[in-house]
Amino acid sequence: MNETTTRVAKREFSPTTATKVTFRMSIGKLAALLGVLFAFATLAIADERYVLRYDAPAMDNLREPSKGKPKGLGYIQTALPLGNGRLGAMFSGGIDFEHVLINDITLWMNAKRGQDVVAQSSTRIVAPDDLETVRKAYRDGNYGTKSNSMESLSTKYLSSTEPLGNYAPFSDLLISTHHDPASVRNYHRSLDSRTGLGTVSYSIGNGTFTRELFCSYPHDVVVARFTADGAKLNLSIQTTTKHQVTHVESMDKRIVLSGKAKMVQDDVEFMQIVQVDARDADITPQTDGSIKISGANEVKIYLAGYCDYLPVYPSFKGRDYQADCEKAIAAASKLGFDVLKESHVNDVSALMNRCRLALDFEPSGLTTDTLVSGKGSLELENLYFHYSRYLQLSCSRDAPVPSNLQGLWNADFKPAWNCDYHTDINVQMNYWMVDPANLSESFRPFAQWTKILAQSGVHTARETFGVNKGWSMGLNGNVFGFTAQNEHGRRNQQAAHWLCQNLFDHYAFNQEREYLEEIYPTIKGAAEFFVEYLSPWKDGTLVVYPTWSPENSYLVKQHGRLNKQAYGASWDQQLVLSLFTDCIEASTVLGRDEVFRKTLQEMIPKLCPQKIGQYGQLQEWPEDWDNPKDTHRHISHLIALHPGRDISPLTTKELYEAALVTMQHRGDESTGWSTGWKTCFWSRLHDGDRAHKIYEFLTSQRAYPNLFDFHPPFQIDGNFGGAAGVCEMLLQSHLRSIDNHAETIEEAAFVAYQTDPEEPQHFVPVVPNEKLADAPYILHLLPALPSAWPSGKISGLKARGGLEVDIEWNVGKFVQATIHANRNGAFRIYAEGKLSEVIVLEKGQSLVWPPLQ
Structure with missing residues (x-):
């Protein structure tokens, strides 16, 4: 200080x-x-503000594939999710049988692992002159997709042909009840986001049947209990997998399933154990690997599953998954259902109770799918925020990799977009709300994964781009250190600057020096790459290229809709400034790398400025190519507004007004994740009613019945972006006071861009001095x-x-x-x-x- x-x-x-x-x-x-104690004492009383409730089971296409997917709905859009960050489950609440989908966040297929350190990065080995050949096409203005175009040459010389692979489902647990759905009365299915408990109940004749399901973080198991009152349970339990089965066997009270997920190189091995406790019943193992239970009042089921993945570059192998399975099942069985439930509820509710939104409404008593099918309500908006926090802690915690495009939950062998890690917004958006919504522990997997990327990316930086310091990351990532450029040249980009923005922002929220020490080499490595990779353009300013402005086109009439490759795209230039500024602050706080700090300070004024175009808009590219009729879902050139901190109504009036024009051009309606981002944008523009209008649209028009984000078939980033938008409406803390004597925010706040005196519509980057590191x-x-x-x-x-x-x-x-x-x-x-x-x-x-x- x-x-x-x-x-x-x-x-x-x-x-x-x-x-x-x-x-x-x-x-x-x-x-x-006292509040925590009261919460623990009243857990049996569900608070309607936190509970998703339904009066019918989920749709289950596994059970009835002939019915198809009416209105695009199926199991993944109607079943309810459970998770502990690594291990995930969804339950259908079916009457005649319960279908529990099992996922492990580290289980991938169709990729390579165990190669040498260079090959594992999947980078393309480029000759010394190849990058210059590509860059010359940019300087010559070879747009479009012809053989000598920017895109074609980028594909030919820079793009990887190595397989990315895809995230894969683990298994399916199928529990037949032999109940007739036509005989059921008083059906209820629910998920309490405050406790992470899923429940199902219904009556048949004089009997009442209930289920409780949860996924335990403290004990790393999926747990279920089936009970009957006034009747008996007769269950058949079976576990299956879409992968190659190497062994399946039922013995006594357990089912053991082993298998392999197919890889291009070095298959991933996995194991699952299902343990049954039904002490008052007959338990009979079957030759097909299932178990039959008859005459039970209560059946408890414990499931553990692991694969051999470890986050060790380049092998990504070595977990003793069989021993871990045995250990987890032994511990769970010994503790029993009641102890596991209590520890689970205490764990989840402690995190959920940290942050509570209480809008002024009376609960309607409507089921959640009915709420979603309406025109929006405060009740739904309140529930959506808490549910998004629940999803966050359920799909990202201590696992070695972050949440992916679907968080943790995937039922498809060939999921949309590989269910991978898109670095042009999606994986970053997954982590915007963790700190503001008080779930900072959920950030750990992102930091761990980024360290692996930095380790792999040094080879991509050197072999593809000829940069001998630092690391590079492309558009798509997996769990095996893939850092290469996308196979399509039009999608060539850099991503380390945006990933590092998330890394540093986590430090900004928590101010933990030990964490800053840990991530500093990653941030510095990203900055080192750009110091060497930035290149002078025709006007002498330093720009990033090859690049694009995700995932937008320009000069479409002249060169077609695939004309996307560019130079000096505004998002890149804004993020490079943010990266350099963060690296300067981190090195100042840690007291190291003074020479490199000065290098960054000297380069900042040379960066290509931000520009206001002919329509008064913030330009997406350094040339005035923007089309006011363009309503593209990506608005990457406003990154300095959000999630960045360098455009504000309070400090940069001209850039703020240009951002307003851009937002008016793009419109309000879009995909789920884009709608979430627009909620954040309008919040940062201090237009609460516009932000709310979009959040209301997100919750009522871009949500499936289980409140998963609507982006067919499903993407979780919209949930997280929407929750981040709520936080931004109510509290913002991204501005810094550089002048502590100033009485107005305009005079006090640090400003990252200033008007170019020779070009009033150009705004040049400002070099931060070392006082910023202490600025409140x-x-x-x-x-x-x-x-x-x-x-x-x-x-x-x-x-x-x-x-x-x-x-x-x-x-x-x-x-x-x-x-x-x-x-x-x-x-x-x-x-x-x-x-x-x-x-x-x-x-x-x-x-x-x-x-x-």
Whole structure:
């Protein structure tokens, strides 16, 4: 903390005030503890605000394939998800049989592993002059797709021909009940996002049948309990897989399944054990590997499954998956259902209770699919936010790889888009909400995976681009270190700068020096690559090329809709500035690499500027090629608005107005993930009603009956983007106070772009000085509160700087906020158009704002 911050902070707080703050912290901690205890004591009472409820089973095309998929709906869009970050499940709630889909986030197929360190990156080995041949086509303006075009030459010389592979399902657990669906009364199926418990209940004759299902993070197993009251259970349990089965056997009370997922090189081996506990029943193993149970009052089922994957480059192999299966099943069986359930509920509810949104509505009692089929409601918007948080902690936690395009849940052997990692927004969007929505633990898999990419990407940087320092990443990734360029030349791009933006933003929120030490080599490596890869354009500015502006075309009438390859696309240039700025700050905080820091500072002014075009729009490319009728789903050239921090209505008026024009051109309706991003954009533009309009559209028109994001067949990034948009409506913390004496936010905030005095429509990058590393974050309270949410409150939002914030509003007006410090530090508050002085809190202290008189 610099001297100015300390001096201003002392003026803000007297010792008496500091004592009051500490006392408030003690009361707050007591209230939080009582709240947790109360939550645990009342878990049996489901809070409707968190529960997805249905009065019919999911559609199950595995059971009835002849029925097809009416209106595009099937199992994946109607079954309900469970997960612990690595192991996932979905349950159908079927009456005659329960279908539980099992997934392991590390199980891939149709790729290669175990090659030498260069080959495993899948990079194309390029001759020294090949990159220059491609770049000359750009400089010569060879657009389109002809043999001498940018795209064709990029495909010929730079693109990989190696297989990416795809994410694959693990197995299916099938439990036949022999019940007649026509005889059922009082059917209920639900998922409580606060506890991660799935339930099914119905009556037949004088009997009542119930099921409970969950996926345990503490014990790494899927657990189910079937019970009957006034009747008996007669079940048949079978497990299958679409992969090659090497062994399946039922013995006594368990089913063991082993198999192989087909790879181009080195098949992935896996194992699953299903253990049954039905002490009052007859249990009979069958020769086909199934188990029959008759005359039971209660049946408990425990499932463990692992594959041999380990995140070790380049082998990606070595887990003792068989021993891990045996260990997990032995522990679960010994502990029993009740203990496993209690530990699971305590684990999930502790994380879910950290952040709660309470909009002002009365629960309708409608089922979730009915809510989705309506025109939108506060009830649905509230539920969608909490459910998205539940999905986040369910599909990303301690696994070695991040959530993919479908999070964790995939039933298809050939999933759409390989169910892979798209780096032109999708995998990054998956992690926008983890910190603001107070699920920071979910970020770990992303950081781990990016370190593997950096290890592999050094070979792609060197062999494809001739860059001898740093690392490179292309458009598509897998779990085996694939960092090469996409097979289509028009999709050639760099991605390390955007991945590193996520990495550094996680540090900004949590302020953990140990984490910064860990990721700094990755961030520095990305910056080193661009230092060498950036090349002068005809006007002398430094640009990224080959590149594109995902996934958009330009000059379509002249060169066709596949004319996408470009130079100096605005998104690249914005992200390079962000990367260099973050690397400068990280090296300053850690006290290292002063020479490299100066190199970055010297390069920043040479970067191609951002430009305002003929329609008043922010240009997508350095040439004024934008078409005002273009409604493309990607709006990558506004990355500096969100998830970046360099365009703001409060600090960069001209760029803000140009961003507004761009957003008007693109329109409101789009795919699920794009709708989620637009919610974030309009929140950053401080238009709460427009942001809400799009969020309402997302929740009511871009959601399947199980609230999975509508992007046929399903993509999870829309769920996460929408939840991030809610956070952005209520709290923003991306601006920094570089002048702690300034009384207005315009004077105080660091600005990354300034007008070029010779070209008023051009905005050149600003070199950050080392004071930025100590600059307090500015907490903007209710920056985009929509009129549709006149009253409400939210607790547990996280802000950059290591802070948590509770906010309450009424009749459309800010009422009060409480800021809790998770780290020693300083910050400023911006609320109702006024900027506070610098405030200092020590770890554990809290502050009520505005201060009590």
